[in-house]
Amino acid sequence: MSRPKVAFYWCASCGGCEEAVVDLAENILPVVEAVDIVFWPVALDFKRKDVEALENRAIDVAFINGAIRLSEQEEMAKLLREKSKLVVAYGTCAYLGGIPGLANLTDRESILHYVYREAPSLAANPDTMPQEHVRMAEDGVLELPHFDDTVRTLDQVIDVDYYIPGCPPLPQLTLEAVQKILKGELPPKGAVLAPAQALCQECERNASKPERLMISDIKRVHEVIPDAKTCLLAQGLLCLGPATRGGCGALCVQANMPCTGCFGPLEPIRDFGGKALSLVASIVDSTDEKVLRECFAKIPDPAGTFYRYSLPAALLPQRRKINAR
Amino acid sequence: MNEDFEPRIVGMFCNWCTYLAADLAGTSRMKYPPNVHVVRTMCSGRVDPQLILWAFRCGADGVLVGGCHFGDCHYQEGNHKAFRRILLLKQLLPQLGIEPERLRLEWISAAEADRLCAVIADFREQIRQLGPLRAPLEEEKMEHVPA
């Protein structure tokens, strides 16, 4: 039998997920041995037409990272879906929208206006504004992808079989996932290929939690040098470990930085941000409105704090246009 | 303001105070606008911010959470917990383009049927001023809504 055909593609992402694949390091070799990579723009010189040329479901598994922001990304996602037996949303951007998803706090117009009109780094011709159709001197009209108003998760565009969380995903998780799939040990569709339990479960600081996990003040990372042994949340830092799926081995916490939630919510949770917010608000130990307000003032950007990686997957995935009134 | 706009409001009332106030308003045959549809929880402390966000997603123009006065909570301090969560949630809502006034927390005791009616009438008017809250989903973009 021929080796399983695998495709990699990146959409709205930073490229970190591609790095993650490369980070398999020497482990990548057996993988590469085992599979036949038919599409991987970052590393191999295949073109879209090569994919189009394939028969439907010819690809065994397609790993797509990044959120969906451009028409081109949407087209490629749909194309790969058509050509693949399995599609894996690789990394948190594809899974939940990720950092690019925070663009949903504003909109297309504002973004373009800022980037091409107001950005301090702006030098040259202030009239420049990306066009979808550009007439080229030599060969007619060049068409560029449409820049959507909304950032979407991969599964808001196509049907997704599995999810591998992480910003970026850990090589270890990736490897396990790939091996599972190659072995044909397929978990139930829609599964997130990472532990079912929260980060705290794999965090050795968990033991250091006090009798009552209540905090009198919220601290921001630049304000304190946290004790390297005790639970960061107990120290008043917004560590979202309790709300976040484990699997990273509490990397950030080991570096004495609070978890920001890149692995996304646990299975029973409908809205990562809402729940993380509820946790934080609940454990602030005061019944005095003034104290509470001062405390919450330490969270200047709640959306950015609680929805850092998951806004497009949230119950309210995009800022509402207040065109009423 | 659109005159015939009737806001859709979800009431999340605690079992011991505000829900009973609503019952009392009934037995006293008081009248108030029909906009508020009540969902009962045992305590305002059970009201999960997710549930409020969900209500807005499902098309609520406003959410009215009702609990017992401070010191009167049937479960000691559930209302204080609700207060904290909603205080922080109100800080988040504007970033999502939702006026914080659309989320209202009121302490209404079992005896304060008249206040309940007043609050409901007032909240309805307030939301009418704000106009409808368009659910932020641009459905046509969501060719594929995950289960």
Next chain:
Amino acid sequence: MPNEHNVPALPRIGVYVCHCGTNIAARVDVAAVTEYASHLPYVSVAREYKYVCSDPGQELIKKDIEELKLNRVIVASCSPHLHEHTFRLTTQAGGINPYLFQMVNIREHVSWVTEDSAAATAKAKALVRAAVQRVVFHEELAPKSYPVHPQVLVVGGGIAGIHAALTLANAAKHVYLVEREPSIGGHMAKFDKTFPTLDCAACILTPKMTAVKAHPNITLLTYSEVTRVDGFVGNYRVQVKRKPRYVEENKCLGCLECITGCVYKDARYPSEFELGLGKRKPIYVPFPQAVPLVPVIDAETCILFKSGKCPKGCVKACGDRAAINFDQKEEVLELEVGAIILATGFQTFDAGRLPFYGYGLYPNVYTSLEVERLVNASGPTGGEIVLRDGRRPKRVGIIHCVGSRDDQTNRWCSRVCCMYSLKLAHLIKERTGAEVYNFYIDMRTPGKGFEEFYQRLLDEQVHFIRGRVGEVNDWAAIPEEEGKLIIRVEDTLIGIARRIPVDMVILSVGLEPQADAAEVRKLFNITSSAEGWFLERHPKLAPVNTFSDGIFLAGCCQGPKDIPDSVAQAGAAAAEALALIDKGCVELEPNTAWIDAEHCSGCQACVALCPFTAIRFDAERRVSVLNEALCKGCGTCVAACPSGAAQQHLFLDEELFAEVEGVLA
């Protein structure tokens, strides 16, 4: 977002929409709601019925469950606080788990409060749809059952508390009767005669008081207050603080020699019991028939406590019985009881709040309670009705509704004032032959033998002037008025303003909640009406129950009452307590939370949040564990749990999300 895989065996829902006679049907188009419900997903049958709570109504449901194999039931009628229990039993009788039932409140929350029919119907539909979506996720549950402590706590030693305590004790239940005053007896002990039969209050009350003291099943805790209450129905833990009375109850024989022995040869301090009309010593019994008949030493006035120097005449008088103990300290008792009866009573309206009636300004303006003492044979004047200056009043005015039926003060009718005013009028007339004038708004004499008593007073030539008194003053417009109190009133029957000169004015003060009713309410975790009266669970069907199971009401703490009504209510409360205790166990709503170890983060946020310390952290398994017995089902841990591991029965996330979606869909 209802995830289908949570849905058990395909639901078959029966929806029953109640007309409640015209209560619902008059405003809500029941037929339309039923029709609408019949098309909702998983609804196998939707019916309307005149009274679903009636036997035939319930039969209908049972029949459908059996014949149509329903596995979910919804009734759209009144408040769940009224009939949820009824219909759960119906559902169970039909052969399926009672918790596969959901109630929709389209009466209190819809038909009774909505003007417009169309709007009401639309709202009813939305609520029914919500229930249909919700009930799909209902699980089979069993009520939590706990054993009940057989003891009962009765708070308040007035006639209501006394009667409740005796009733329970006679049924061989152990009762703790807590009274904050040095003696039981309450207001009734202050009265002379009782209306309308005029039998002497002491004669009928004293035997009951001594019976309390003598009863083997009653632990009497006077001069004591409840300071903490926790636990739940059947299993209350109560803390009682016993104030030191400096006389040891178990040693004292009640000879009262100590009082005679006190260095103060004569009583010089205003007696609380006599409302200042009489005097007492620093060591005293509030009144001769006090129970227990054990003196109290008032540290405020006792010279030993004040100066540290005193020959201790009391100690000498007590002799080798040595009952007097100046070192007695405050004592704290912990009681475990299954039920609690609150009989904390009322206070009388402070007449000083209405300055124009001259109370406190003119010595001969009295409150009705003060006059009860004046006419009382064991009172400060030995039953002689004399003014503060010793004169016998020739003309007496009794002003009704002082602090009742008045927008300025209390709006309610105090129910007893008309009758006790008549009683006092009769006694005064009888003993002094004075001219007695009653100033009333309306005469309210609806009780057994009341109207007859009123007639009797009319025959006795007592004067009745209909009109609210404007003012009481002491200035004469004509020489005849000199030296008298003038009652200025509009006589609304003849339509003129009158000035009635009298020697004595009696203000028939109304009844109002105790000054500390609000604290007591919080202490016992019950609700109260806007006026501050403790709120009964249902004004008609559960008049002695509160919204806290196992806590019952007796007497005036629930609202103004006369003695027969207080006693009747006390009996009812005792019966409720008995029913609870004799059942032996309580079944609690299974709305407790649980923590799913598989998803628990082990973050321990819930541990600190639980108000009932029902959650502890299992360090071995690194997960939180919830003790169902301690959980009261508030759900605050559920709202906080960041991993969704904490869930609450009857209020599952699925259920609430579905319901919210439903009311909006």
Next chain:
Amino acid sequence: MKYVYFPGCCIHGSGRHCEEALFAVFEKLGIELEELPDWNCCGSTVYLAIDEPSMFALAARNLALTQKLGEKELFTPCAGCFLALHKTNDYLAQYPKLAEKVHRALAAVGLEYNGQVQVRHLVDILVNDYGLERLQSQVVRKLEGLRVVPYYGCQFIRPYPVFDDVYSPTSMDRLLECLGAEVVPYPLKTRCCGGPLAGMVGEVGYRLNYLLLKEAKRRNADLVVTSCPFCQFNLECYQDEISERYHEDVHIPTLFIAQVVGVALGIPREQLGFRRLLVSPEPALEKIKEVAHA
């Protein structure tokens, strides 16, 4: 402290001694007064009876002038003016039709009024603005041994109990107590003094007046103190007639509150308008001395 001052007509006629005392007291306490320029009749009494709209227009003009000064408060020592101006504020707020008429009238003379000017009473200012403690510290001659009847009259709190209890006002009681006087319980403190009736329907007016004086004497008061210049005048000037008519000596010195305060502040009596009094308070005031030296 500074107030816009609306004297009203009476105080320049029958009430001159009241004004003299008022000025003396305020000067002593350092309270400045600025007379409302171009003020006119407050509109009470006659106008009120004949032509309401004009009455309110007249009163409103005074309020409008105050507003024009950029002031929020208007002080008048006259109870009649106090009530008339108050009533105007109240009616303008309550009855749009009337308000419209009045506003038109004001507009005609280039004035406007937003209803925001508060009318202040002498007792209100002394008790609530200046403050009793502060006042007490200024007392150089305690009125000890002096039994005074505080007489409030009708317009003080009826129908607008702005700064005291409508049933039993106490602010003047407290004021007198802080001066050291012994306040006599006097249930008639808000009963009608007869007002202008004495001049019109003698027997009625005199009788009302008689009851007040008689009761004051019966309670062994040395002095009646009024919060209203007109009451002061009324209670004082008929004492001969009344004594005759009712065969009972009802003579009792009657002072305006400012005069009594003046005495306590040690202001020489010639500045307190005593020479204009009909019943000399001297014998009563003698009593103070005794106590002071005893």
